Amino acid sequence: MELGSRNDMESEEQGLSEGSEHQHDQECDDDSVLEMATAFADFHPTDDSQLGLQLGDKVAIISKNSADWWWARKGELTGYVPTNHITSHSDEGGGWQDGEYFGSYNTMKLHLEMLQDKPRNTAYFTAIQQNQHRIQDKVVLDVGCGTGILSMSAVKHGKAAKVFAVEASEFAKQTQALIEANGMADSIHVLEGKVESMKLPEQVDLIISEWMGTFLLFEWMIESVILARDRWLKEDGVIWPSHATLYLVPCSAEELYQTKVGFWESVHGFDFSALMPLAKEEFFHTPLYNHVMKTEDCLSLPQKILQLDMKTVTGSELEETTHHFEYTLNKAGTLHGFAAWFQVDFAGFHGDASEPFVFLNTGPDYPLTHWKQTLFMMDSPITVDQGDTLDGTVTIERNKVWRRHLRVNLEYSFTSITTKDIKVFTKLFPIWR
Numbered sequence: 375m376e377l378g379s380r381n382d383m384e385s386e387e388q389g390l391s392e393g394s395e396h397q398h399d400q401e402c403d404d405d406s407v408l409e410m411a412t413a414f415a416d417f418h419p420t421d422d423s424q425l426g427l428q429l430g431d432k433v434a435i436i437s438k439n440s441a442d443w444w445w446a447r448k449g450e451l452t453g454y455v456p457t458n459h460i461t462s463h464s465d466e467g468g469g470w471q472d473g474e475y476f477g478s479y480n481t482m483k484l485h486l487e488m489l490q491d492k493p494r495n496t497a498y499f500t501a502i503q504q505n506q507h508r509i510q511d512k513v514v515l516d517v518g519c520g521t522g523i524l525s526m527s528a529v530k531h532g533k534a535a536k537v538f539a540v541e542a543s544e545f546a547k548q549t550q551a552l553i554e555a556n557g558m559a560d561s562i563h564v565l566e567g568k569v570e571s572m573k574l575p576e577q578v579d580l581i582i583s584e585w586m587g588t589f590l591l592f593e594w595m596i597e598s599v600i601l602a603r604d605r606w607l608k609e610d611g612v613i614w615p616s617h618a619t620l621y622l623v624p625c626s627a628e629e630l631y632q633t634k635v636g637f638w639e640s641v642h643g644f645d646f647s648a649l650m651p652l653a654k655e656e657f658f659h660t661p662l663y664n665h666v667m668k669t670e671d672c673l674s675l676p677q678k679i680l681q682l683d684m685k686t687v688t689g690s691e692l693e694e695t696t697h698h699f700e701y702t703l704n705k706a707g708t709l710h711g712f713a714a715w716f717q718v719d720f721a722g723f724h725g726d727a728s729e730p731f732v733f734l735n736t737g738p739d740y741p742l743t744h745w746k747q748t749l750f751m752m753d754s755p756i757t758v759d760q761g762d763t764l765d766g767t768v769t770i771e772r773n774k775v776w777r778r779h780l781r782v783n784l785e786y787s788f789t790s791i792t793t794k795d796i797k798v799f800t801k802l803f804p805i806w807r
């Protein structure tokens with residue numbers, strides 16, 4: 375999915391072409407095989423009805439005799455394997471493109487970018503440090519732990535007793551080495567595999583995860599976090615981030631527009647304006663995931679278009695959401711489109727909601743993060759005055775086939791305060807399909 379930074383991956387979505395469907399396991403064709411699975415931990419058999427496993431072994435599941443033991447085949451050998459040592463491949467299909475997705479998280483460039491994102495890491499570390507007295511001696515689940523940085527912080531700063539650090543990409547092998555190098559192997563258990571198919575030995579007190587993608591939802595990892603919450607978080611447990619909010623604001627993007635589209639007006643003295651529609655289609659068909667906007671680009675106050683309580687939100691609620699907006703422009707200028715960003719909060723432990731809590735805001739009024747802002751460019755800029763209004767809806771629709779992708783539909787009417795003239799606009803933006 376990405377060949378470099380997480381942001382690059384969105385522009386490299388071609389990497390998620392149909393041809394990139396994961397390789398169908400040959401053994402799957404044997405009709406006695408229910409599905410394939412991979413061992414994410416070594417298993418040493420205690421009797422000869424059991425099959426020994428090494429981390430990374432692929433086994434063919436023949437029958438699921440019980441919740442804890444499945445009859446499996448590894449090469450010519452058959453025997454029982456413990457289900458809490460293997461992760462099933464069954465959800466690799468279904469348009470999740472897991473091969474590419476998890477393969478892409480096995481890059482140093484991506485982890486470098488995330489670990490160098492100071493506001494990102496500071497928010498998580500501060501939340502952990504400020505709640506040490508509530509995390510001490512507790513059990514934590516880190517969903518999508520990557521290098522394990524949040525798990526290590528939960529132990530070092532939060533004094534957690536035990537952390538299950540779940541990571542589906544091969545990078546988990548590096549993570550295990552890092553945990554050992556930092557003397558934390560007895561409290562942090564790295565589990566390679568998808569959290570959906572993980573079998574933990576106990577419920578947890580705290581789930582920590584950094585799951586936010588472009589426009590908050592891209593990658594749709596939020597569904598994995600919700601599933602882990604429903605399956606493994608204690609009733610009175612806490613999930614961080616505890617809340618996620620998506621913001622949208624009408625804005626100018628003059629420099630970008632001139633660079634990508636205005637440029638064609640006159641190219642070395644020649645009229646190339648006939649190419650402007652092609653430029654708009656190519657450059658503005660999808661949102662720009664790495665736009666850095668300035669506060670003065672905002673033409674109104676931002677509005678919240680999605681508010682999630684991570685303790686209660688369900689996957690089905692997120693399939694399609696629509697938010698009605700009304701903006702009154704607070705300055706004259708040029709309306710090129712809309713910018714979006716998110717905020718995540720780390721509340722939930724506090725008894726009293728009034729207690730200050732830590733939050734991470736990726737908007738233009740806060741220190742820049744690797745998410746930057748997401749810019750939805752409309753095709754025709756309009757000159758606007760203070761007092762003009764925009765009235766419309768933003769619909770976020772998850773792709774029914776490509777389950778990590780979504781589409782954002784913007785539909786609104788623009789009313790000029792002076793002429794009372796009304797113009798209607800609509801545009802559908804795939805992220806990225």
Ligand SMILES: N=C(N)NCC[C@H]1O[C@@H](n2cnc3c(N)ncnc32)[C@H](O)[C@@H]1O
Pocket residue numbers: 380475476479517518519520540541542543567568569570584585586587588593595598
């Ligand atoms: N936009 C993000 N913050 N993406 C973080 C994704 C990190 O979580 C890992 N990850 C994503 N989904 C899962 C999952 N279902 N199970 C385990 N690890 C996951 C992924 O391999 C990467 O290390």
